[in-house]
Amino acid sequence: MTQWSTDLSTAPRGGFTTEEYTDKNGIQRTRKIEDRQYVWMASKCEKSILSYWIAPDRGFEGRWCGFNTAECPIAWRPYTKGEFPPVRDRMTGEMTWPNGQRPPFPRELLAIEG
DSSP: OOOOSSSSGGGGHHHHHEEEETTSSSSSEEEEEEEOOEEEEETSSSSSEOOOOOOOOOTTEEETTTSSOOOOEEEEEEEOOTTTTOEEEEOOOOOEOOGGGGGOOGGEEEEEEE
Protein backbone atom coordinates (compact mmCIF):
# COMPACT_ATOMS: atom_id res chain seq x y z
CA MET A 1 0.00 0.00 0.00
CA THR A 2 1.27 3.47 -0.88
CA GLN A 3 2.01 5.85 1.99
CA TRP A 4 1.01 9.48 2.25
CA SER A 5 3.69 12.16 2.00
CA THR A 6 3.54 15.59 3.62
CA ASP A 7 6.22 16.98 1.28
CA LEU A 8 4.00 18.59 -1.37
CA SER A 9 7.03 19.76 -3.35
CA THR A 10 7.62 16.13 -4.38
CA ALA A 11 4.11 15.65 -5.80
CA PRO A 12 4.13 15.29 -9.61
CA ARG A 13 2.83 18.39 -11.34
CA GLY A 14 2.63 17.24 -14.94
CA GLY A 15 3.65 19.69 -17.61
CA PHE A 16 3.12 20.71 -21.19
CA THR A 17 4.28 19.40 -24.53
CA THR A 18 4.06 21.32 -27.79
CA GLU A 19 2.67 20.03 -31.03
CA GLU A 20 3.07 21.43 -34.52
CA TYR A 21 -0.01 21.31 -36.77
CA THR A 22 -1.38 22.87 -39.94
CA ASP A 23 -4.65 24.76 -39.60
CA LYS A 24 -7.47 24.75 -42.16
CA ASN A 25 -5.82 27.66 -44.05
CA GLY A 26 -2.54 25.80 -44.43
CA ILE A 27 -0.71 27.87 -41.82
CA GLN A 28 1.78 26.04 -39.61
CA ARG A 29 0.93 26.55 -35.91
CA THR A 30 2.02 25.31 -32.49
CA ARG A 31 -0.23 24.36 -29.59
CA LYS A 32 0.42 23.40 -25.97
CA ILE A 33 -0.95 20.08 -24.73
CA GLU A 34 -1.32 19.62 -20.99
CA ASP A 35 -0.01 16.40 -19.42
CA ARG A 36 -2.04 15.95 -16.22
CA GLN A 37 -0.57 13.69 -13.57
CA TYR A 38 -3.26 12.72 -11.09
CA VAL A 39 -2.57 12.31 -7.37
CA TRP A 40 -4.65 11.78 -4.23
CA MET A 41 -4.64 14.81 -1.93
CA ALA A 42 -5.64 14.92 1.73
CA SER A 43 -7.50 18.08 2.70
CA LYS A 44 -7.70 19.75 6.09
CA CYS A 45 -11.42 18.81 6.20
CA GLU A 46 -10.50 15.10 6.29
CA LYS A 47 -11.26 14.19 2.67
CA SER A 48 -9.21 12.32 0.08
CA ILE A 49 -9.52 14.18 -3.23
CA LEU A 50 -8.40 13.03 -6.68
CA SER A 51 -6.48 16.04 -7.99
CA TYR A 52 -3.92 17.38 -10.48
CA TRP A 53 -1.79 20.53 -10.65
CA ILE A 54 -3.25 23.58 -12.40
CA ALA A 55 -0.28 25.61 -13.62
CA PRO A 56 -0.06 29.38 -13.07
CA ASP A 57 -1.63 31.26 -15.97
CA ARG A 58 -2.51 34.86 -16.82
CA GLY A 59 -1.69 36.26 -13.40
CA PHE A 60 -3.36 33.47 -11.43
CA GLU A 61 -1.33 31.39 -8.99
CA GLY A 62 -0.90 27.68 -9.55
CA ARG A 63 -3.06 25.41 -7.37
CA TRP A 64 -4.27 21.85 -6.96
CA CYS A 65 -7.57 20.99 -8.63
CA GLY A 66 -10.32 20.80 -6.00
CA PHE A 67 -8.58 23.33 -3.75
CA ASN A 68 -8.95 27.11 -3.56
CA THR A 69 -5.85 29.21 -4.27
CA ALA A 70 -5.67 30.04 -0.54
CA GLU A 71 -6.11 26.39 0.48
CA CYS A 72 -3.31 23.85 0.54
CA PRO A 73 -3.51 20.07 0.86
CA ILE A 74 -1.84 18.55 3.92
CA ALA A 75 -0.53 15.40 2.20
CA TRP A 76 -0.44 13.53 -1.12
CA ARG A 77 -0.04 9.99 -2.44
CA PRO A 78 0.35 8.65 -5.99
CA TYR A 79 -2.74 7.81 -8.03
CA THR A 80 -2.72 4.31 -9.46
CA LYS A 81 -5.36 3.77 -12.13
CA GLY A 82 -7.84 1.12 -11.01
CA GLU A 83 -6.71 1.13 -7.37
CA PHE A 84 -9.85 2.94 -6.16
CA PRO A 85 -12.15 2.90 -9.23
CA PRO A 86 -15.01 5.42 -9.29
CA VAL A 87 -18.49 4.48 -10.46
CA ARG A 88 -20.83 6.81 -12.37
CA ASP A 89 -24.33 7.03 -10.86
CA ARG A 90 -26.86 6.25 -13.60
CA MET A 91 -29.47 8.69 -12.30
CA THR A 92 -27.36 11.75 -11.49
CA GLY A 93 -24.29 11.14 -13.65
CA GLU A 94 -22.03 11.93 -10.69
CA MET A 95 -18.88 9.94 -9.98
CA THR A 96 -18.99 8.09 -6.66
CA TRP A 97 -16.65 5.76 -4.81
CA PRO A 98 -18.73 2.81 -3.53
CA ASN A 99 -18.18 1.75 0.09
CA GLY A 100 -15.88 4.72 0.61
CA GLN A 101 -13.22 3.22 -1.64
CA ARG A 102 -11.03 6.28 -1.69
CA PRO A 103 -7.68 6.02 0.02
CA PRO A 104 -8.24 6.19 3.77
CA PHE A 105 -7.65 9.68 5.13
CA PRO A 106 -4.35 9.95 7.06
CA ARG A 107 -5.79 11.17 10.40
CA GLU A 108 -2.38 10.98 12.07
CA LEU A 109 -1.30 13.94 9.90
CA LEU A 110 -3.85 16.29 11.48
CA ALA A 111 -1.78 16.41 14.66
CA ILE A 112 1.33 17.65 12.80
CA GLU A 113 -0.40 20.26 10.63
CA GLY A 114 1.09 23.70 11.22
